[in-house]
Amino acid sequence: MTPIISIKNLGKTYSKGFTALQDITLDIEEGEILALLGPNGAGKTTMISIICGIVNATSGSVSVGGHDVVKDFRKTRSMIGLVPQELTTDQFETVLNTVRFSRGLHGCKANPAYIERILRALSLWEKRNSTLRELSGGMKRRVLIAKALSHEPKVLFLDEPTAGVDVALRRDMWSLVKELRATGVTIILTTHYIEEAEEIADRIGIINKGSLLLVEEKAALMRKLGGKQMLLDLAEPMKSLPGRLDDWKLTLTQEGRQIVYDYTPQADPGALMKLLTALETSGIAVTDISTRQTSLEDIFVSLIGDKTP
Numbered sequence: 001m002t003p004i005i006s007i008k009n010l011g012k013t014y015s016k017g018f019t020a021l022q023d024i025t026l027d028i029e030e031g032e033i034l035a036l037l038g039p040n041g042a043g044k045t046t047m048i049s050i051i052c053g054i055v056n057a058t059s060g061s062v063s064v065g066g067h068d069v070v071k072d073f074r075k076t077r078s079m080i081g082l083v084p085q086e087l088t089t090d091q092f093e094t095v096l097n098t099v100r101f102s103r104g105l106h107g108c109k110a111n112p113a114y115i116e117r118i119l120r121a122l123s124l125w126e127k128r129n130s131t132l133r134e135l136s137g138g139m140k141r142r143v144l145i146a147k148a149l150s151h152e153p154k155v156l157f158l159d160e161p162t163a164g165v166d167v168a169l170r171r172d173m174w175s176l177v178k179e180l181r182a183t184g185v186t187i188i189l190t191t192h193y194i195e196e197a198e199e200i201a202d203r204i205g206i207i208n209k210g211s212l213l214l215v216e217e218k219a220a221l222m223r224k225l226g227g228k229q230m231l232l233d234l235a236e237p238m239k240s241l242p243g244r245l246d247d248w249k250l251t252l253t254q255e256g257r258q259i260v261y262d263y264t265p266q267a268d269p270g271a272l273m274k275l276l277t278a279l280e281t282s283g284i285a286v287t288d289i290s291t292r293q294t295s296l297e298d299i300f301v302s303l304i305g306d307k308t309p
């Protein structure tokens with residue numbers, strides 16, 4: 001399948017000599033949800049801005065729907081909806097007019113039925129005659145999405161869609177994103193929230209200091225890097241583990257009250273039973289056992305070396 005967005009060897013150095021992006025190559029398939037995860041200043045917004053034609057690249061190229069974003073700017077821009085981080089529209093305008101105007105600005109013919117459909121989908125229809133300043137922060141966010149969808153784009157960019165919104169609205173946004181994908185819209189979102197990427201993305205890209213460190217199917221990523229840990233609570237605290245257990249990947253934690261065993265279930269399906277037998281033979285009594293899946297956060301930390309993206 002031809003990718004809807006094709007990024008080749010993209011680089012951006014700002015005028016003062018700061019390199020925000022280097023050698024990014026990435027294909028984005030039609031109808032997927034791609035999450036770009038990265039810390040502050042990683043280059044996420046710069047990358048989106050180049051694709052949208054707002055910022056010029058220093059090197060490399062980007063095409064949307066087979067058209068170059070510089071040479072065919074009008075064509076590519078008409079295929080894209082961008083939900084920015086902040087509201088910049090006239091606060092005294094009504095919701096309905098704001099979204100209608102936005103469609104007009106993109107040179108599309110009026111389509112009241114379509115506008116009604118998106119406002120209803122975003123639970124904004126009841127508020128269509130309210131001015132933006134009368135809306136709550138969450139509703140203003142929805143208006144931004146409605147504006148970005150006003151010209152029926154094929155690709156939707158969401159720049160940190162849920163930063164600072166409450167849990168309920170975050171859930172609503174996630175289901176909306178999934179609904180949009182079901183209608184064939186390709187969605188690229190940037191986020192600081194690992195759980196957001198984990199919840200809604202089909203693929204996850206990790207970007208740091210202007211480089212794309214990894215881009216992978218979410219499920220494959222979790223499988224590949226996501227080992228498991230078994231936590232064994234001990235009946236009696238221990239100072240150290242006996243030498244006969246050296247062959248196992250064990251760590252003594254919680255001041256000697258817990259053993260942590262790192263393992264990959266597929267690699268050795270019989271390992272857990274063998275470990276329990278080895279512990280029993282060594283006279284180590286266990287009071288409780290639990291397991292946990294290595295999370296995307298662990299993967300992120302191992303790549304970026306920082307806990308807060």
Ligand SMILES: Nc1ncnc2c1ncn2[C@@H]1O[C@H](COP(=O)(O)OP(=O)(O)OP(=O)(O)O)[C@@H](O)[C@H]1O
Pocket residue numbers: 014015016018019020038039040041042043044045046047
């Ligand atoms: N117009 C500009 N001139 C100079 N440097 C810039 C400009 N815009 C962005 N930068 C720098 O480029 C780097 C990447 O910024 P960008 O906004 O793309 O990051 P980001 O990943 O979107 O970050 P955040 O998560 O904080 O929004 C930052 O160091 C930023 O200071």
